[in-house]
Amino acid sequence: MTSDQTPSVTEATLTDIATNGVWGPGHSVSQAVVDVSRALLAALQGEEGVELPSELSKLVADVQRIATIALPRIVSHDGVRLSSFTIKLNDGAPHPVVIVPAGWNPFGWLPFLYAYLKLAQRGYHVLAYSPRGIGIKGWPSTSEGFIDVAGPNDWADGSVVIDYAQESLEPSRIGFLGESYGSGISQLVAAHDPAGRVDAVVALSTWGNLATSLYNNGTRHLEAVQALIDFTGGPLEEKFDEETQQLLKDFLNGRNLDEVVAWGTERSPQAYVDQTNARGIPTFISNTWHETLFPVNPVLDLFERLTVPKRLNLWIGDHGAPEGPGLAGLVTGLPFPGLAEPTREAYEWLDHHLLGVDNDVPNWPAVSSQSMFTYQTVAIPGGTKLITVPARRETYQAWQEVTTGSENWHLTGAGDTGDGALTDKPTVGWSRDFAAGALTSSVAGELLKTGQQEWFGNPRVYEPANFERDQLLVWSTDPLAGSGEVARRIRGAATVRLTVRSSTDAATVVAYLYDVAPDGTARIITHEPYTATDLTPNVNTTVAWLLQAVSYDLPVGHRLALVVNSRDPLYSYAGSDLPALTTTTVSSVSGSEARLELPLG
Secondary structure (H helix, E strand, O other), X not given: OOOOOOOOXXXXXXXXXXXXOOXXXXXXXXXXXXXXXXXXXXXXXXXXXXXXXXXXXXXXXXXXXXXXXXXXXXXXXXXXXXXXXXXXXXXXXXXXXXXEEOOOOOOOOHHHHHHHHHHHHOOOEEEEEOOOOOOOOOOOOOOOOOOOOOOHHHHHHHHHHHHHHHHHXXXXXXXXXXXXXXXXXXXXHHHHOOOOOOOEEEEEOOOOOHHHHHEEOOEEOHHHHHHHHHOOOOOHHHHOXXXXXXXXXXXXXXXXXXXXXXXXXXXXXXXXXXXXXXHOOOEEEEEEOOOOOOXXXXXXXXXXXXXXXXXXXXXXXXXXXXXXXXXXXXXOOOOOOOOOHHHHHHHHHHHHHHHOOOOXXXXXXXXXXXXXXXXXXXXXXXXXXXXEEOOOEEEEOOXXXXXXXXXXXXXXXXXXXXXXXXXXXXXXXXXXXXXXXXXXXXXXXXXXXXXXXXXXXXXOOEOHHHOOOXXXXXXXXXXXXXXXXXXXXXXXXXXXXXEEEEOOOOEEEEEEEEEEOOOOOEEEEEEEEEEEOOOOOOOOEEEEEEOOOEEEEEEOOOEEEEEEEOOOOOOOOOOOOOOXXXXXXXXXXXXXXXXXXXXXX
């Protein structure tokens, strides 16, 4: 593996994964995940003295008894050698294969070794591989070549991997399971394989449209793209060919964005949904409400266009948080109920469509939506909380059923407190301004991390009273009443409409929707930025945009608050090249009154 000694894995290592998730400091894979996978690989390869908890030792022994492990290099169409890991069941009976393209991480296929062993126990051959260019130089899980970012070379590589699987494993059926980067590749290979050989797909923490995931409403998702560049296992110049290097630099610098959009569109499962539908490929998709890499709205657009057998799971949290522990090392003795559901249901999908298991999959409603923060928790040492009752899940036959109505909340000018109100009647003739260009304490959250903490029962707490009023605007309702304990069942994507003018020729406005409790603390419900360009300075323009879709129960007695500022660490800002703060003015004009349209279910 490396010159380092094989790590010892204890129950504490597994507890770390089950209580903290798969993301470590910065934008890294948790050390516990890497340690478990390295120790499992060493044990599978017969290394003496590998320390594993009894449940993992038994898993290794079970798979060694029934299967043969190999680490072949698969030569692709252009000579690039792809690193892979295979498990071949030895009983001579026909078995399907699950092909797992690795996620975008410097360790390639390594971090989810536990999942491959669990799949083998269920009766699958397994072939995991690192997409071209992914990995740290010198590690056996690293593939040659330049990263193609789920482009045509990755589609062709997927078909070559299928060729290899057919020759070496002789599978009865072929399925793809991918997390993150591997999930997009899985969908794209299934749509493009010339022989149409993919029988089922599981796409976890996936994207629908790569272009709109990374660049939407005129706003670039800068931190997401920078994190991806930093997370390949090597410098930009080594990991990407010159054309892709230039494209990524153009994106980061806000140049040639039409070319970036075309490049991203080509890499979007949504662009090939007709091929997926024509092939009838059963497709299982999952995503999260506060996803910071591949936001939920484009995934919903893709899902609604699929006419194949399909399932959409929507979870609390952020990218990889729900499925990661189950793929990396989730053993018996779960820290909270429901933690195993994301991977269990993914496996059951494969079991039905590949193994022919007579399970409940055909009866599943198409959509299962988890309502944010409806879990019950208890305080534990260290100042965090532990989930004792999982969050409620709601099912629907289609995403369109989620929203059954809406209500308009109209924005007012500043009142006695200096904030505006959200009222049931339009108001016009007012304007409010703020200094644009500084970061404030109203933020969507840290990339990958805030949502991971939400998944484990610890949503971020905000204090709207301390928000910087000179650099943002706040509107809120009175405490809301309702039937039972819920004042509003927010279901779907809210719309914000504002009239904006700027002291310069562009303005970024970021809208945040908060749930404000009686004690003044708040939780974020949803958000979304919008950048207006080619403005005439100090001239009004009306803009409207969708926030990211949600399922959120606003409790009785809580207030709904809308906050608008100019900058969030996740996104580009229209005035980034300006030396000083500018002024953004929000107003409400007759015929285009400022409002928040709230979706209800």
